[in-house]
Amino acid sequence: MNWEQLLSTKRSRESAGKTRRYKNTDLRSEFEKDYHRIIGSASFRRLQDKTQVFPLDKSDFIRTRLTHSLEVSSFAKSLGQNIGENILEYKKDSSFTPRMKEDICHILQCAGLIHDIGNPPFGHFGEIAIREWFQRNLPRLTYHGKPLDQVLMPQMREDFYHFEGNAQALRLVTKLHFLVDENGMNLTYALLGTILKYPVSSVEVDADSGDVKTKKMGYYLADRQIFEEVEKETGACGCRHPLTFILEAADDIAYKTGDIEDAFVKGFISYSRLLRELKVLQDGYLKNQDGAFQAADKLEEYYRRAFEKGIADPEEYAVKNWIVRVQGFLISCATFGFTSNYREIMSGTYCHDLFYQTFGEKLMDLLGDLANRKVFTSETIYRMEVKEAVILNDLMDQFMRAAIKYDDPSQSLNSIDQRMVYFISNNYKNAYHYHARGKSEVEKLYLRILLVTDYICGMTDSYAKRLYQELKAMI
Incomplete structure (x- = not known):
């Protein structure tokens, strides 16, 4: 792979301004234009009312998908600056230019904003609930007397069994966000390539392969054409785009540190608990490693500083300042992870995340494990998730029942089904009709099932x- 091709400014629909003869007064780069398209979109604004960890939380401190995405955007841009400067300074690539470094920063800034834009309501549990709904119901629901799992083609069926917010993000920005026409936000292919975390279809998923790119599905069968265009234009051709590794590292830093801070504020994790866990890590793994970040010592140092300053809550001061310090350390680790594996990443043979075999790897593992044990598997979260599952299951039941019969001349909608279809956004229905032209009845059925997930994923x-x-008359 080479940077000139990877940083492709091509779009599905090219700008009319490129073909005009008179001087263009818009001095923004193509990637800066992407940024403005994203922040001006309704889909991006809706992230302010989507769960990161704590659904429908009343606190104005706790992160939402919007604030998380802004953090990822910031970390990703910082990583782009560090890595781009390293490539230039150490002459890792003779074709790499300062302008490319600037473009990388803008692409990563945009990618951070939209990396979660396709996720359904109620966080990652929303994905699980929808995935499990399909596993239960595709064999049970029928189309012209046959179970749906037997009517659909294998990849169609697997798309729903592997339902994934990342694949939904690609679908949303390329087809569902109607701005001018059917091309969605019409973003650059370099940016689309960056958000394609898993460049495999649902029938190619292999979570046990040891290669991070096959862990989940990256695109739906319905979106294969745009996926293949992006892969060809950027030269990725089945490999991960190098910037995807950076985006993923920024996401990991943001959510693993942010989850700990939010959990502390909510009372799920105490200062003493965090300190104990860090001491075990430090004494057991980092003690004899020169240059390693002494995480427990640094937390205690911030506590002593707060005590000496007479701060009313030294534990809060310590944890929040420690989070900021850890984020800086992890950015350094991810920078090292990319630059030290540069050749493998650019050749498409690197199989791990950027923290693999760095000083930050064990700390990242600890933060994720601590959040899982003390937050995600707590009774409070479990109670909320059971409620969320009831909501999503009921919405899926009612909308899917109507969608299966919708636009099928051999079936009629009853009065309730008609109203359920009416509720679905005209944007999504227009996209369905556009892409259903000339398709077989099975392909149309597949697109109607996607129509339901499109609508539900767009909900706050x-x-x-x-x-x-x-719908339950609970008003």
């Missing part, structure tokens, strides 16, 4: 809850 937490209550 509050809207999903409110719509469920209205």
Whole structure:
């Protein structure tokens, strides 16, 4: 892979301004234009009411998908600056230019904003709930008397069994966000390539392969054409785009440190618990490693500083300042992870994340494990997730029942089904009709099932809850 091709400015629909003869007064780069398209979109604004960890939380401190995405965007841009400068300074690539470094920073900034834009309501549990709904219901629901899992082609069926927010993000920005026409936000292929974390279809998923790129599905069968265009244009051709590794590292830093901070504020994790866990890590793994970040010592140092300054809550001061310090350390680790594996990443043979075999690897593992044990598997979260599952299951039941019969001349909608279809956004229905032209009945059925997930994934937490209550006459 080479940077000139990887940083492709091509779009599905090229700008009319490129073909005009008169001087263009818009001095923004193509990637800066992407940024403005994203922040001006309704889909991006809706992230302010989507769960990161704590659904429908009343606190104005706790992270939402929007604030998390802004953090990822910031970390990703910082990593791009560090890595780009390293490539230039140490002459790792003779074709790499300062302008390419600038473009990388803009692409990563945009990618951070949209990396979660396809996720359904209620966080990652929303993905699980929808995935499990399909596993239960595709064999049970029928189309012209035959179970759906037997009617659909294998890849269609596997798309739903492997339902994934990352694949939904590609679908949303390329087809569902109607701005000018059917090309969605019409973003550059370099940016689309960056958000393709898993460049494999649902029938190629292999979580046990040891290669990070096959862990999950990256695109739906319905979106294979745009996937293949992006892969060809950027030269990735089945490999991960190098910037995807950087985006993933930024995401990992943001959510693993952010989850700990939010959990501390909510009372799930105490200062003393965090310190104990860090001491075990430090004494057992980092003690004899020169240059390693002494995480427990640094937390205690911030506590002593707060005590000496007479700060009212030294534990809060220590944890919050420690989080910022850890984020800086992890950015350094990810920078090293990319630059030290540069050749393998650029050849498409690197199989790990950027923290693999760095000083930050064990710390990242600890933060993720601590959040899982003390937050994600707590009774409080479990109770919320059971409620969320009830909401999503009911919405899927009602909308899917109507969608299966919708646009099928051999079936008629009853009065309730007609109203359920009416509720679905016209944007999504227009996209369905556009892409259903000339398709077989099975392909149309597949697109109608996607129509339901498109609509539900576009919902905010509050809207999903409110719509469920209205449909259940709970007002």
